Amino acid sequence: MTHKTELYVPKGATATARYAVDIDPERAGWTHSSLRVVELEPGGSHTFATEDSEWIVLSLGGGCTVQVSEEPGNSDRVGITEFQILGRESVFAGVSDFVYAPRDARVQIASGAGGRFALAGAKCERRLPARYGPAPEVPVEERGSGTCARQVRNFASADAFECDKLITVEVITPGGNWSSYPPHKHDENRPGEETELEEIYYFEIDGPHGFGYQRVSPSREGGAEVLAEVRSGDAVLVPDGWHGPSIAQPGHSMYYLNVMAGPGPERKWQICFHPDHTEGYR
Structure with missing residues (x-):
């Protein structure tokens, strides 16, 4: 591989004093996509500036209050909008509500009971308004069948929720099943056929000893290649290449x-399937 960073990111590899996971474009060696995971103790809070990126605050477990300041640094609090995320017990408990925070703002997350929250981000150009995404409005798709059946929660897919650049979804793969299958790619801009998108996979596995596997194979000479055993808190970076399958251990659902x-x-999310792995797929 010619990539300057490791594409398999084990739990704790990017941890800082502020984040359990902190993957930004510089760390990933690309230009747009970011992921942070913040863990709050009961009564805890976390504040960050969105800078040149748009962000979605999503519960991985627990609820929180999110304040978005439309005028960063304004000490009299003019321009602050507050949202309540009810959240969920865990990512396996169902969909969650979420909050969109625009670029050039300041965000405070506070949780009375504590919790874990993902911050999915992307460098962007347009400044859209801060908004709340209710859980009942999240489109849930049952994709595939048999051992390739999985649930896709399209909370901020390109068709479900407006962002400038960011696309983010959740997938639940039942134990023993394959998802991200057939292998597919989106590493070229080909109008009407494929869009170039950097991608982060962040994993959680149901059960303390559960694991899964993630495969990325090259679509070009010197391209991305990964075969990783993944556990809760791990991530895989996909700058290019065919990605999939994502395989869940029997008895342990994979998120x-x-x-x-x-x-x-x-x-847009336009993808190209691997031509060697589509025949007979249902």
Whole structure:
């Protein structure tokens, strides 16, 4: 591989004093996509500036209050909008509500009971309004069948929720099943066929000893290649290449959060399936 960073990111590899996971474009060696995971103790809070990126605050477990300041640094609090995320017990308990925070703002997350929250981000150009995404409005798709059946929660897919660049969804793969299958790619801009998108997979596995596997194979000479055993808190970076399958251990459902963004002029998820692995797929 010619990539300057390791594409398999084990739990704790990017941890800082502020984040359990902290993957930004510089760390990933690309230009747009970011992921942070913040863990709050009961009564805890976390504040960050969105800078040149848009962000979605999503519960991985627990609820919180999110304040978005439309005027960063304004000490009299003019322009602050507050949202309540009810959240969920865990990512396996169902969909969650979420909050969108625009670029050039300041965000405070506070949780009375404590919790874990994903911050999915993308460098962007337009400044859209801060908004709340209710859980009942999240489109849930049952994709595939048999041992390839999985649930896709399209809370901020390109068709479900407006962002400037960010596309982010959740997938639940039942124990023993394959998802991200057939292998597919989105590393070229080909109008009407494929959009160039960097992608982060963040994993959680149901059960203390559960694991899964993630495969990324090259679509070009010197391209991305990964075969990783993944556990809760791990991530895999996909700058290019065919990605899939994602395989869940029997008896242990696998969750992953996909965070995508790219340089193309249109926010679309257009993919190309691997021609060697589509025959007979249902």
